[in-house]
Amino acid sequence: MKKLPLGPLMIDIAGLELSDLDRERLTHPLVGGVILFARNYRDREQLTALCAAIHALRSPVLPITIDHEGGRVQRCKEGFTHLPAMRTLGVLWDKDKAAALAEARAVGRTLAAELLQCGVDFSFTPVLDLDWGPSGVIGDRAFHKDPQAVAELAGALIEGLRAEGMGACGKHFPGHGWVAADSHVAIPVDERSLAEIATDMIPYAKLKLDAVMPAHVIYPQVDSRPAGFSPVWLQKLREEFAFDGVIFSDDLSMEGASVAGDIVDRANAAWSAGCDMLLVCNAPDAVGNLLARWSPAPDPVRAARVERLTAAPAS
Numbered sequence: 001m002k003k004l005p006l007g008p009l010m011i012d013i014a015g016l017e018l019s020d021l022d023r024e025r026l027t028h029p030l031v032g033g034v035i036l037f038a039r040n041y042r043d044r045e046q047l048t049a050l051c052a053a054i055h056a057l058r059s060p061v062l063p064i065t066i067d068h069e070g071g072r073v074q075r076c077k078e079g080f081t082h083l084p085a086m087r088t089l090g091v092l093w094d095k096d097k098a099a100a101l102a103e104a105r106a107v108g109r110t111l112a113a114e115l116l117q118c119g120v121d122f123s124f125t126p127v128l129d130l131d132w133g134p135s136g137v138i139g140d141r142a143f144h145k146d147p148q149a150v151a152e153l154a155g156a157l158i159e160g161l162r163a164e165g166m167g168a169c170g171k172h173f174p175g176h177g178w179v180a181a182d183s184h185v186a187i188p189v190d191e192r193s194l195a196e197i198a199t200d201m202i203p204y205a206k207l208k209l210d211a212v213m214p215a216h217v218i219y220p221q222v223d224s225r226p227a228g229f230s231p232v233w234l235q236k237l238r239e240e241f242a243f244d245g246v247i248f249s250d251d252l253s254m255e256g257a258s259v260a261g262d263i264v265d266r267a268n269a270a271w272s273a274g275c276d277m278l279l280v281c282n283a284p285d286a287v288g289n290l291l292a293r294w295s296p297a298p299d300p301v302r303a304a305r306v307e308r309l310t311a312a313p314a315s
Contacts, residue, residue: 001056001058002057002059003059004027004029004059005029005298005303006032006063006303006306006307007030007031008032008271008276008277008302009031009277009287010031010032010033010034010063010065010280011034011279011281011287012281013026015039015040016041016042016046017046017053018053023057025287025288025291026054026057026062027057030294030296031062032303032306033062033064033065033306034062034063034065035066035067035281036050036065036075037067037282038076041077043078044080044117044118047118047119047120048117060310063310064119064120065121065124066120066124067123067124068115068123068124069125070083070084070086070111070125071084071086071140072140072141076118083107083111085141086126086127086141086153087139087142087144088140089107089143089157090143090144090153093149100156101156104154104157104160105156105157105159107157107160108159108160108161108163109163111123111157111161112160112162112163112165112166113164116165122167122169122211123169124171124213124248125157125168125169126158126169126171127141127143127172128151128154128170128171128207129141129171129175129177130142130144130146130150130199131145131177134180135176135177137176138177147199148202150203151202151207154168154203154207155206158207158209168207168210168211169209169211169213170203170204170207170209170211170212170213171214172214172217172250173201173204173212173214173227173233174200174201174214174219174236175190175197176188176215176217178192178197178200187216188216188217189219189220190218190219191221193221194221197222204237204241209243210245210308211245211246211309212243212245212248213248213249214226214228214230214234214249215227215250216228225259225269225273226259228249228270228273229269230273231272231274234247234273234274234275246277246306246308248275248276248278248279249275249278249279251279252266252278252279252280253280253281253283262289263290264294267290267296276302276305277302277306
């Protein structure tokens with residue numbers, strides 16, 4: 001096992017087991033984590049073996065993450081409990097608040113327990129975006145339009161995650177639910193004022209989160225840069241919300257990140273803005289480019305934040 005501090009890049013792998021190229025890249029000093037996708041999952045036995053192989057590469061171990069929210073965003077299906085879309089919990093909230101909170105806690109416990117049993121350390125959940133209506137990419141991934149309902153339902157889900165030993169990542173700060181454009185394939189622009197956007201940020205003010213992922217959305221009334229490339233937004237998160245957890249960039253290969261330039265420019269923009277860990281997904285050539293060309297100054301404070309993800313979650 002190679003002793004190596006965690007770097008600032010979180011990358012993916014190609015298949016069901018590690019290739020020689022995967023091993024080479026995952027032991028590069030710039031790499032500090034792995035994100036898994038549906039292509040990396042066949043069954044629980046295979047996933048457990050894959051996670052063990054990844055964890056055996058380095059010390060401290062590389063955190064293994066996944067987008068496993070429930071509904072249409074659930075990477076591991078066969079052999080895992082089918083988790084409901086979060087809007088289902090919001091609909092139940094309108095009928096029976098106590099039942100909705102109990103179900104949210106149960107979902108959190110199941111989600112965390114099944115992943116942790118296989119060696120996955122962390123899921124990028126919960127979605128804290130408000131269900132304003134126009135956003136198809138968010139849609140039923142959001143709990144509710146009411147920020148208080150979102151805060152309470154997400155808080156209950158987080159209680160479930162933490163009961164099993166997993167942290168929580170709120171996304172997509174300050175809010176992706178208002179805009180119709182999908183930042184995977186477009187550059188969304190939210191023209192609202194800061195006062196109007198404040199409603200979307202209420203859950204971030206109320207919840208204790210281990211990590212936050214900012215949106216690839218531009219809010220021109222506040223800053224001309226997408227939130228994940230904006231020191232204005234990330235400083236607001238750190239100072240006004242007293243957030244001391246990990247800030248993950250959203251995937252730098254997404255179209256919403258293209259305003260910053262090529263992949264090295266995007267990494268520089270996210271790092272300079274204050275992101276602790278930068279995701280590069282489904283773009284192996286871009287990963288190779290970054291590993292060859294990007295050279296950020298080491299930052300032990302940011303590395304320590306990331307290491308905490310695989311330790312006891314915040315309470």
